[in-house]
Amino acid sequence: MLRQSPQKINGNFKGKDIISFDQFSTRDIKNIFSLVPKMRKIALLAKPSKILAGKIIVLLFYEPSSRTFGSFSTAIKQLGGQTVEIHNPQEFSSVAKGETFEDTIRVFEAYSDAIVIRHPQKGTASNAAAVAKFVPIINAGDGTGEHPTQALLDLYTIYEKHEKLDNLVGVLAGDMLNGRTVHSLIRGLSLFKKNTLYLLSPKQLKLSKSDFEDFTKRAIKLVEIEKETDIPKNAHFWYWTRVQKERFKKLKEYEKVKNSFIVTQKLLKKYGNPNLILMHPLPRIYEIEKEVDSDPRAIYLKTEIRNGLYVRMALLKLTLGII
């Protein structure tokens, strides 16, 4: 199937697919951010708003998910919409009988106002968008490709702390090759001026050649590092990630690199500074020690998760909202 590049948002989210962070401009990001305080208020009220009243959104998740699934489902309900939730369609839908991906998308678009999709194969959200004629597709993670709504909440979390998205120094650590959250976050940070990212990973998990070439053409400085001793001490944020076990062909290869870089209290003390925030898209496996959780800079299990709900509410309001 032919993949098309998704339409730019260009100030108007209404009815558009959300596939890649390449669709966003700084203005689009600010539009989302400006709605967050209102969304937070709605989420705290006992009654849902009517912003998505009468709307039904299908959550079609071919891969496991806690936060993305949970926050989309909650966001839709907080806005007065309803969901059809399909976890593992390979097992629980007609996909198990051999129905094609295209037919599955056509079926669910007939029932709904939007489809949020997660799939193990890169490019699938874009393929779904090419099939769906009537409803927008939202990419909730396409294999090693992208995870644009995660980048929105990560950018918001950085913005909330540092009150800017330019002139930042960040450390991204873990699986640069396979980590879709990293791929969208680099795209997002490259829209703003003078950001520098240190990419800490074992050799085997560096960005792919094509991603590296693509990203280095953008307005961002990328510095690939392989040792903890190269971590800059002036970082505004550390963004640690899980080594993506499910993307390895051989378990042995995963075992070799899974514990390459672990955040310990000692590491934070040595290379951190009082002003940084420690982020992680989660799930955290071994790569941040539990003792670090109580450090006030560790926000992965706190604001970063909550921001995911508010930012997804804001995105849904702009894309599908009736008021």
Ligand code: NCD
């Ligand atoms: C991430 C994902 O699925 O890409 N999780 C998430 O959505 N917050 C990160 C991961 O699985 O490592």
